[in-house]
Amino acid sequence: MTIAAWPASERAWERTKASLAGGVSTGLRASMKPHPLFFRGGSGPRLTDLDGNTYLDYVLGWGPVILGHGHPGLTAAVSRQLPLGATYGSGHLLEAEVAEKVLARIPGTERVLWSNTGSEAAQVALRLARGVTGRRRFIKFRGHYHGWTDPMLIGYRPDAHGNLGLGSQGQNPNALTDVTLVDFGDLDTVTELLKSPDADIAAVFCEPVLCNSGVIEPPPGFLAGLREVCTATGTVLVFDEVITGFRIDSGGAVTRYGVTPDLITLAKAIAGGYPLAAVAGRADIIDRTTRGIVHAGTYNGNPVVLAAAGATLDALGEPGVYEDFERRGRALADGMRAILARHGVTGTVSQVGPVVQLLIGVERVAGFDDFLAADQAFYDRLIVQMLRRGLFTLPGGRWYISTAHTDADIAETITIIDESLAATLAEGPA
Ligand SMILES: Cc1ncc(COP(=O)(O)O)c(C=O)c1O
Numbered sequence: 001m002t003i004a005a006w007p008a009s010e011r012a013w014e015r016t017k018a019s020l021a022g023g024v025s026t027g028l029r030a031s032m033k034p035h036p037l038f039f040r041g042g043s044g045p046r047l048t049d050l051d052g053n054t055y056l057d058y059v060l061g062w063g064p065v066i067l068g069h070g071h072p073g074l075t076a077a078v079s080r081q082l083p084l085g086a087t088y089g090s091g092h093l094l095e096a097e098v099a100e101k102v103l104a105r106i107p108g109t110e111r112v113l114w115s116n117t118g119s120e121a122a123q124v125a126l127r128l129a130r131g132v133t134g135r136r137r138f139i140k141f142r143g144h145y146h147g148w149t150d151p152m153l154i155g156y157r158p159d160a161h162g163n164l165g166l167g168s169q170g171q172n173p174n175a176l177t178d179v180t181l182v183d184f185g186d187l188d189t190v191t192e193l194l195k196s197p198d199a200d201i202a203a204v205f206c207e208p209v210l211c212n213s214g215v216i217e218p219p220p221g222f223l224a225g226l227r228e229v230c231t232a233t234g235t236v237l238v239f240d241e242v243i244t245g246f247r248i249d250s251g252g253a254v255t256r257y258g259v260t261p262d263l264i265t266l267a268k269a270i271a272g273g274y275p276l277a278a279v280a281g282r283a284d285i286i287d288r289t290t291r292g293i294v295h296a297g298t299y300n301g302n303p304v305v306l307a308a309a310g311a312t313l314d315a316l317g318e319p320g321v322y323e324d325f326e327r328r329g330r331a332l333a334d335g336m337r338a339i340l341a342r343h344g345v346t347g348t349v350s351q352v353g354p355v356v357q358l359l360i361g362v363e364r365v366a367g368f369d370d371f372l373a374a375d376q377a378f379y380d381r382l383i384v385q386m387l388r389r390g391l392f393t394l395p396g397g398r399w400y401i402s403t404a405h406t407d408a409d410i411a412e413t414i415t416i417i418d419e420s421l422a423a424t425l426a427e428g429p430a
Helices: 007-017 027-031 072-084 093-105 118-133 173-178 187-195 222-233 252-257 283-290 303-316 321-343 368-372 376-388 407-427
Strands: 039-043 046-049 054-057 111-115 137-141 179-182 201-206 236-240 263-266 277-281 347-352 355-360 398-400
Touching: 054 407, 072 303, 093 111, 093 277, 093 303, 111 118, 111 283, 118 201, 118 236, 118 263, 118 277, 118 283, 137 173, 137 187, 173 179, 179 187, 187 201, 187 222, 201 222, 222 236, 222 252, 236 252, 252 263, 277 283, 321 347, 321 355, 321 407, 355 376, 376 407
Parallel strands: 137 179, 137 201, 201 236, 236 263
Antiparallel strands: 039 046, 046 054, 111 277, 263 277, 347 355, 355 398
């Protein structure tokens, strides 16, 4: 049975548009095809919308819901904390208990700083880098995303004229003068920039796996090369592990690729869906927040989100979690590849642990330009066909798998993708 229309969601959207800009809480959600959906709740890997349709969820709240919806251990931990209060504006032991779990998972990290969102974590990481080096500028890679703030929302997506610069109207244009954009993998250019005497570069920021633009793994030796040149030039190396942290391995990219940066930004998976972020890394850098580098935030380290994080990290620490992620990620990716071949559709599938990327119309995805070349118009049509058949997926082709997705869910999903692709092709070719 396919879903023909979503009348309750349409009515809800009409209502929310009267009180919220675009009827949504973050701009990207308004772009959802065919229109934003509204949900009444979720359980495990499934979400149920206001019309009563149930979907296998591969959006997972854009990443955080790594244990699935309503995970019993996570729910119990948060429920135990709720009657004790939401925030104290002072210390409590969960702050350290959960920080100790983070430090134990990520080799080479010595301190944790709690924050609320990935964007804030990137902002404070940049400030720390500037504070400890006394330098102003930073290197960022094309297509990498480090949040929506003025300094960071640069070089993420080309504008209507194909230029890669500021990401938003109203953004301070001076932010452009602080950044040099480089291609992910181009170690020679990074080295040349960092070694030039007047570069004034405080930090190199990267998504160690370029999840936001194609789920592209770092070329062999690239992260180690960044580590080496940053050490040699006294530049702060920052891995933005907001997506990869606790997801692609127990210690994120650090344990998967064996390279420890100076600072790591964390969010999303760390608290299973609750709003928590962190910077983890060198004590001598993070401790500067006690000596002149300001980091503030009313909700930093509040006990509700830390209860959630403690339970999430415990659940992710269960034996077999990352083996299951890898197996299910691979099964989904292999299933997609077989479907593309069967239907004669050109496309590529990338997969790192439980993160999978399907791109139509490109034969290989080695870099940001390949990602941009993909046939997103066709993919938008495929998304709607999948939604009609009970798969809730992200625009752009990235898929997240949670611990709640079973092998049977993945097998069902592959069958649905197959039917959906056939239906999309029947409407018109890629
Ligand atoms: C790699 C990366 N860094 C930073 C952010 C910003 O995090 P937040 O949305 O919590 O501000 C995101 C969000 O998607 C992200 O994917």
